[in-house]
Amino acid sequence: MSEHRAQPELLMPQAVLSHTTAELSAKYTGVFSPQTVERYVFESYAALRRTAKIHTHLTSLAGRFAADRLTALAQSQGAAPKDVPEVLFICVHNAGRSQMAAALLAHRGGRLVHVRSAGSAPTHEINPTVVQAMTEVGIDLGAEFPKPLTDDVVAAADVVVSMGCGDACTIYPGKRYLDWELDDPDGQPLDEVRRVRDDLDTRVRQLLTELTTPVLS
Structure with missing residues (x-):
């Protein structure tokens, strides 16, 4: 019974991160594949989660972190202006x-x-x-x-x-x-x-x- 109650809590961050992935994939169409964007989003979330004491707004912060990392990656590859x-x-x-x-x-x-x-x-x-x-x-x-x-x-x-x-x-x-x-x-x-x-x-x-x-x- 407890496992079923925990399931929505586990799915909520994934749903938000998937939505963030879709938005960033649209932004970087032709620059990065959706798979690359998804990896950056979920890796960024995992990295912040390891140090976060309170997980409130963590998915939002992960989205910001992933977006900045993707911008940096595009800059380093010459795909975004500096x-x-x-x-x-x-x-x-x-x-x-x-x-x-x-x-x-x-x-x-x-x-x-x-x-x-x-x-x-x-x-x-x-x-x-x-x-x-x-x-x-x-x-x-x-x-x-x-x-x-x-x-x-x-x-x-x-x-x-x-x-x-x-x-x-x-x-x-x-x-x-x-x-x-x-x-x-x-x-x-x-x-x-x-x-x-x-x-x-x-x-x-x-x-x-x-x-x-x-x-x-």
């Missing part, structure tokens, strides 16, 4: 430094850059103190979530900025790799997180200048 530099920020948990850096660069750069972030061992939520520190400077991280590092987003990036995650990132020729040494805000008081935030903001501003300044021949 109109601006692509920057990828990586830390261990994708809950502090990489989230702050990505949000700051997106805020400062606007449409001049496109930003992604990921973690080599992502946790289940963004550090609440990090969220508070970013809110203080007018940046809302409420819609963001930790994401695992995948090869497709690395392949699509022009600049990969690592912060304390060692050799987790695949090395591709022709890309710019930076290693920013910053303290991990995990478990730190608000004043310390603010210091890391401001340090990141200085580095992000410099990177944005480098990415958007024309090279004189």
